[in-house]
Amino acid sequence: MESGWADWAGILLRFAHVLAAIMWIGNSLLFTWMELNLIAPREDDENDPDLLGKMDMLHGGGVFHLQKRVLHGDAIPERLHWFKWQSYTTWITGFLLLGLLFHSNGMTLLDATRSDLSAHGATAMSLGGLVVGWLFYDLLWRSPLKKFPAAGVVVSLLGLFAAAWFLGTHFNGRALFLQIGAMMGTCMSANVFVHIMGNQHKFMRALREGKPHDMSLGKAAKMRSLHNHYMTFPVLFLMLSAHFPKLYATETKVAVLIVCVLALMAVKHLMNMRYHFKGWLVSIFGVVAGASAIIAFLLKPEPAMAMTDLKGDPAAAGRLVFERQGCNACHLDSMSQIAPGLHGVAGSMQTLADGSLILADDAYLRRSILEPQAQVVKGYAPAMPPYAGRLSDEELDLLVAYLKSIGKTEAGQ
Numbered sequence: 001m002e003s004g005w006a007d008w009a010g011i012l013l014r015f016a017h018v019l020a021a022i023m024w025i026g027n028s029l030l031f032t033w034m035e036l037n038l039i040a041p042r043e044d045d046e047n048d049p050d051l052l053g054k055m056d057m058l059h060g061g062g063v064f065h066l067q068k069r070v071l072h073g074d075a076i077p078e079r080l081h082w083f084k085w086q087s088y089t090t091w092i093t094g095f096l097l098l099g100l101l102f103h104s105n106g107m108t109l110l111d112a113t114r115s116d117l118s119a120h121g122a123t124a125m126s127l128g129g130l131v132v133g134w135l136f137y138d139l140l141w142r143s144p145l146k147k148f149p150a151a152g153v154v155v156s157l158l159g160l161f162a163a164a165w166f167l168g169t170h171f172n173g174r175a176l177f178l179q180i181g182a183m184m185g186t187c188m189s190a191n192v193f194v195h196i197m198g199n200q201h202k203f204m205r206a207l208r209e210g211k212p213h214d215m216s217l218g219k220a221a222k223m224r225s226l227h228n229h230y231m232t233f234p235v236l237f238l239m240l241s242a243h244f245p246k247l248y249a250t251e252t253k254v255a256v257l258i259v260c261v262l263a264l265m266a267v268k269h270l271m272n273m274r275y276h277f278k279g280w281l282v283s284i285f286g287v288v289a290g291a292s293a294i295i296a297f298l299l300k301p302e303p304a305m306a307m308t309d310l311k312g313d314p315a316a317a318g319r320l321v322f323e324r325q326g327c328n329a330c331h332l333d334s335m336s337q338i339a340p341g342l343h344g345v346a347g348s349m350q351t352l353a354d355g356s357l358i359l360a361d362d363a364y365l366r367r368s369i370l371e372p373q374a375q376v377v378k379g380y381a382p383a384m385p386p387y388a389g390r391l392s393d394e395e396l397d398l399l400v401a402y403l404k405s406i407g408k409t410e411a412g413q
Contacts, residue, residue, distance in 0.1 A: 010100055017093035021239065024086035025232045031083075032229040035222070036272055038068055070215075073207040084197050091189035094239070098182055102126065102175060109179075115170035125170065126179055133163060133183035134190050146223075160184070160261070164254050173248030174241070177257060181238025184231050191224040233264035249328040252298040259298070263291035318402025321395045325387070339384065340377045346404040351378045365400050 038053030050070040057064045102109050106119035109126055117125065136159050145152045163183065168176050199217040206214055237260060241248060247256050266287045270280045277283075322328060330339040348360050353376045358364055368375060369391070372384035391399070 006100060006104075010097070013093050013097045013100065017090060017097060017239075020086050020089035020093060021236070024090050025236060027083050027086060028225070028229050028232050032226065032272070034066065034068075037275060038066075070213045071207060072213065073210050076204075076207060082197070082200070084192055087189045087192040091185060094182060094185055098126070098178070102178075109171050109175040111170065111172040117170055122170065125167070126175075126182075129163060129167060129179060129183055130186045133160075134186050137187045138190070138194070141224075141227075157262075161254075161258050164257055168254040173250065173253040174245070176253060177238050177241035177248050180257060180261075181235050181241065184235045184238070188228045188231055188235065191228055195224040196221045230265050230268055233268050234261045237264055245330060246299065246326065247295070249326075249330075250299055255298050256295055259291050259294050263287055314398050314401035315405035316402075318398035318400070318405070321391075321398050322402055325391075330384070340380060342403060343406050346406065350375075352376060353378050353380075353382075362400055362404075365403055366396060369396065369399060 034055065038055055040053055041048070041051045050072070052068040052070065054065070054067045057066060103123045103126060106117075106122035106124075106126075109122040110117055115122075137156060140146075140155060140159070141152060145155065160180070160183070164176065164180050167179055171179060199221040203214045203217045206212075238257075247253070247260070250256065267284050270277070270284045270287065273280050331342050345360050346365065349357050350360050350364070351357055355378070358375065364375070370388040371386055373382050373386065376382045
């Protein structure tokens with residue numbers, strides 16, 4: 001992406017997005033922790049029937065006495081704090097970022113080796129995923145299944161993973177991880193807007209009208225808040241997933257995504273059980289170790305013997321070299337903001353950082369691999385490490401053959 005207003009907009013939106021997310025997720029973690037650790041009223045509290053729970057917290061050199069109480073219309077606090085703008089700001093800035101980085105050119109969403117969707121089709125699929133994902137989740141938890149939370153969680157996760165599998169047949173890994181994160185984040189923010197804030201507005205209006213505190217509204221809001229709480233770790237991970245290309249630049253990216261989501265939710269659950277399950281910390285290490293082992297297996301490269309099996313097909317052997325060297329971590333099978341896309345590059349004219357044009361012939365491809373800083377493509381940072389001395393002559397020949405085969409595929413379309 002060339003320097004200009006889009007770059008500055010991206011910087012500002014990213015900072016605002018991360019800052020708002022820190023505030024929102026911090027609120028979610030703190031309030032749910034307090035809910036789970038409130039001390040129930042004791043017998044000596046019977047003279048205070050409005051007390052629902054209490055706790056004491058040490059911070060800043062003093063003790064905070066916290067109480068959760070039933071509220072009455074004649075005792076509404078003068079200063080009552082509401083927590084909503086952190087959520088709304090996180091979603092709005094995230095949506096604008098998604099539009100700036102991907103929807104403005106839908107081809108950046110696609111895996112060119114898997115999908116022949118148009119740019120507009122890819123953008124429509126991404127936007128549709130946000131809407132359909134929320135409708136599926138919301139209708140599910142409005143249905144009678146909400147009375148069976150365990151079953152509801154299983155069905156919700158199956159729906160999410162089915163969406164990941166379907167989108168993975170069209171989207172490249174980076175876009176897939178961000179799209180699933182955006183879908184979960186949309187559900188979280190919509191929970192705040194529709195259910196949490198909605199129900200709180202309802203019972204506050206009722207109190208001002210002289211009606212009693214409706215605990216059912218609070219219970220419904222609390223359920224959605226707990227859902228948000230369990231989605232915080234996966235959404236945070238997926239939001240930052242562009243920094244983990246090794247995890248998504250693989251044919252097994254959907255399986256890796258599923259393992260990460262399940263493991264992070266399990267870790268959050270074990271953290272919630274800290275005061276009720278003595279083995280919580282050991283179990284967390286067990287979950288992390290187990291998930292890491294599964295992911296390592298999913299990322300395991302093809303056996304070395306596969307190279308000899310493909311000696312008669314230099315392009316296929318070159319793809320193995322490409323994957324083993326980690327090239328697909330940045331050079332995804334599509335256009336990207338990380339590094340130039342490689343489909344169709346062989347034989348094309350490339351614009352370098354100094355504005356000059358150069359033909360991407362064999363010599364250009366070889367030098368770009370061995371000395372990438374010598375001819376940086378315009379719009380990209382000189383971030384690729386040199387591969388001189390890291391590749392044998394045979395491996396270099398195979399890589400060039402693979403890049404040329406991609407060019408032939410694109411030219412024939």
